[in-house]
Amino acid sequence: MKVKVNKLTIKDLSVNYGNVDALKSIDLQLPPSQIVALIGANGAGKTTTLKAVSGFLDFKGTIHHNGKNIRGKAPHELVANGLIHCPEGRGIFPNLTVYENLQLGVSGRQEALQCFKENLDHALELFPRLKQRLQQMAGTLSGGEQQMLALSRSLIAMPDVLLLDEPSLGLAPQIVKLIFEIIVKINKESKVSVLLVEQNAKQALKISDYAYVLEAGVVSLHGKAAHLLEDDRVRKIYLGEGEVTRTSRN
Amino acid sequence: MSEFIQHTINGLSLGSIYALVALGYTMVFGVLQLINFAHGDLFMMGAFIGFYFIRLIHFFFGHDSSSLSSPSGVLFSMTVIVVSMLGTALLGMVMERLAYRPLRKSPRINLLITAIGVSLFLEYGGQLLFGASPEFFPTILSKQAIALPGGVILDSTQVLIFSTAVVLMLLLHFLVFKTQFGRSMRAISHSLEHASLIGINVNKVIMITFMISSALAGAAGVMYSISYPKIDPLMGLLPGLKAFVAAVLGGIGNIKGALLGATLLGLAETYVAGYISSSYRDALAFLVLIVVLLLRPSGILGSKKIEKV
Ligand SMILES: Nc1ncnc2c1ncn2[C@@H]1O[C@H](COP(=O)(O)OP(=O)(O)O)[C@@H](O)[C@H]1O
Ligand SMILES: [Mg+2]
Numbered sequence A: 001m002k003v004k005v006n007k008l009t010i011k012d013l014s015v016n017y018g019n020v021d022a023l024k025s026i027d028l029q030l031p032p033s034q035i036v037a038l039i040g041a042n043g044a045g046k047t048t049t050l051k052a053v054s055g056f057l058d059f060k061g062t063i064h065h066n067g068k069n070i071r072g073k074a075p076h077e078l079v080a081n082g083l084i085h086c087p088e089g090r091g092i093f094p095n096l097t098v099y100e101n102l103q104l105g106v107s108g109r110q111e112a113l114q115c116f117k118e119n120l121d122h123a124l125e126l127f128p129r130l131k132q133r134l135q136q137m138a139g140t141l142s143g144g145e146q147q148m149l150a151l152s153r154s155l156i157a158m159p160d161v162l163l164l165d166e167p168s169l170g171l172a173p174q175i176v177k178l179i180f181e182i183i184v185k186i187n188k189e190s191k192v193s194v195l196l197v198e199q200n201a202k203q204a205l206k207i208s209d210y211a212y213v214l215e216a217g218v219v220s221l222h223g224k225a226a227h228l229l230e231d232d233r234v235r236k237i238y239l240g241e242g243e244v245t246r247t248s249r250n
Numbered sequence B: 001m002s003e004f005i006q007h008t009i010n011g012l013s014l015g016s017i018y019a020l021v022a023l024g025y026t027m028v029f030g031v032l033q034l035i036n037f038a039h040g041d042l043f044m045m046g047a048f049i050g051f052y053f054i055r056l057i058h059f060f061f062g063h064d065s066s067s068l069s070s071p072s073g074v075l076f077s078m079t080v081i082v083v084s085m086l087g088t089a090l091l092g093m094v095m096e097r098l099a100y101r102p103l104r105k106s107p108r109i110n111l112l113i114t115a116i117g118v119s120l121f122l123e124y125g126g127q128l129l130f131g132a133s134p135e136f137f138p139t140i141l142s143k144q145a146i147a148l149p150g151g152v153i154l155d156s157t158q159v160l161i162f163s164t165a166v167v168l169m170l171l172l173h174f175l176v177f178k179t180q181f182g183r184s185m186r187a188i189s190h191s192l193e194h195a196s197l198i199g200i201n202v203n204k205v206i207m208i209t210f211m212i213s214s215a216l217a218g219a220a221g222v223m224y225s226i227s228y229p230k231i232d233p234l235m236g237l238l239p240g241l242k243a244f245v246a247a248v249l250g251g252i253g254n255i256k257g258a259l260l261g262a263t264l265l266g267l268a269e270t271y272v273a274g275y276i277s278s279s280y281r282d283a284l285a286f287l288v289l290i291v292v293l294l295l296r297p298s299g300i301l302g303s304k305k306i307e308k309v
Helices: A046-053 A075-080 A098-106 A110-114 A116-126 A128-133 A143-156 A173-190 A201-207 A225-230 A232-237 A241-249 B002-032 B039-061 B072-103 B108-130 B156-178 B180-190 B192-197 B202-227 B237-250 B255-276 B278-295
Strands: A008-017 A020-030 A035-040 A060-065 A083-086 A161-165 A193-198 A210-215 A218-224 B145-147 B153-155
Touching: A008 A046, A020 A035, A020 A046, A020 A210, A020 A218, A035 A046, A035 A173, A035 A201, A046 A060, A046 A083, A046 A161, A046 A193, A075 A083, A075 B192, A083 A143, A098 A110, A098 A116, A098 A143, A098 B180, A110 A116, A116 A128, A116 A143, A116 A173, A128 A143, A143 A173, A173 A193, A173 A201, A193 A201, A201 A225, A210 A225, A218 A225, A225 A232, B002 B039, B002 B156, B002 B180, B002 B202, B002 B237, B002 B255, B039 B072, B039 B108, B039 B202, B039 B237, B072 B108, B072 B156, B072 B202, B145 B156, B153 B156, B156 B180, B156 B202, B156 B255, B180 B192, B180 B202, B192 B202, B202 B237, B237 B255, B237 B278, B255 B278
Parallel strands: A035 A193, A035 A210, A083 A161, A161 A193
Antiparallel strands: A008 A020, A008 A060, A210 A218, B145 B153
């Protein structure tokens, strides 16, 4: 029998910035074709986790992508292996046109270069709003459109693993809904494994298979997303429901 | 009127040389936020590589002055330019690899001081290697006067310089705005981190950027030496500085700005020399620099945001 290798296996990961310990020995697994959420408050270490995975930080512990140790690999080498990181704040290039941003999606990905046209069409089908804006400077897009562009660019890279850092940040509720729908679609249709970092815990848990809760650099809780949605502590701290109950009692 | 046209043509030709050098300053600044003080010295190196290449050819194939006129003179000049470009590109690559790459994560000021060090190294290394006294850049293209209607006389070398510069700039424009390399370069100039995050091999792109800007400086060095044939290891200082002023005038980091700034400076310099006095021509660049820094430090086309170095 073939053993299913996790897309990502993080073991005993610690990161420090000078004398600030941002992550203290965390473990995390991303099984194939799943959406795994990483939730937690501001400053909990979510972005740090993603940056370590994409080769930006020195870390202690081990990170495996498809069973291969990523230690010492440069960010562009990890992208070449299909580890695509869509960063906090979208990371688009405002000084390039929308189309040019999309063209850069294939950087370092030979297979993506060959299928650029098809993937572009597919991305524009998911986000028709970008179609009329291809020749516009990306900096002139609205926040929601910029997030659509960032997601499209990630898709054009043909991700094996997609790391999403707070894709809903600062967006209007309808756009958030759309973005989450598309994330599910990408996951279902293309079998892309997604590590989803979110502060918007409720939405994230709803679309995820499994979830980890990060508190001050430590995984305080993990389990099936559906279970965490029911968990009292999670409801109170991350879904704001504790607050609601208390006020309604008063 | 014909005098004015004459000055304008000379100014454009000088401006096109400044532009080639200014483009290098601006591209390197774009990707590394570094003012590469050694850039003017690559200009000098280009002149010397051309000089020794011509010597070598003359040594092996003899020196036939009848071949100076076009088209074989033009062909030979082009060959010299290309050889210099290859040489300076290689030099630029070594410079980036050995001096600047190891400092990628250090504070800007370290990079700046290193650039000054590299510049001094090339200038005094040049004196050691080529000798401190000036050499005479051999005539590889005979000057021919082309008479235009209205009494305007065109100098054939200036036509060659200007058209070569334009061709190089068009090539550069294509590279920067129509190729994946150019897109990557512009992405890096916005954010090195985000560029590498999406899979751009930033080290490779930065290295190629250095090679291209060095090659342009090398070409400019040869073109300048065709017009002003006295060459020495410190010859890059003043044109380098003027090209830097041109880049700042247009808005450093901005490619169109570098072209605009260099053209304006070339024209202004020629007009000042022609109508006022040629002894003011070098002072003009400094005056321009002071005025720009006082009135609009981001330059004509530059964005408001400026990097403090
Ligand atoms: N470049 C940095 N230098 C120093 N400390 C940092 C840096 N980046 C993040 N931190 C700190 O590390 C901790 C985790 O940050 P981060 O991973 O960005 O959190 P999150 O994404 O969960 O909001 C925070 O305390 C933050 O202040
Ligand atoms: Mg974050």
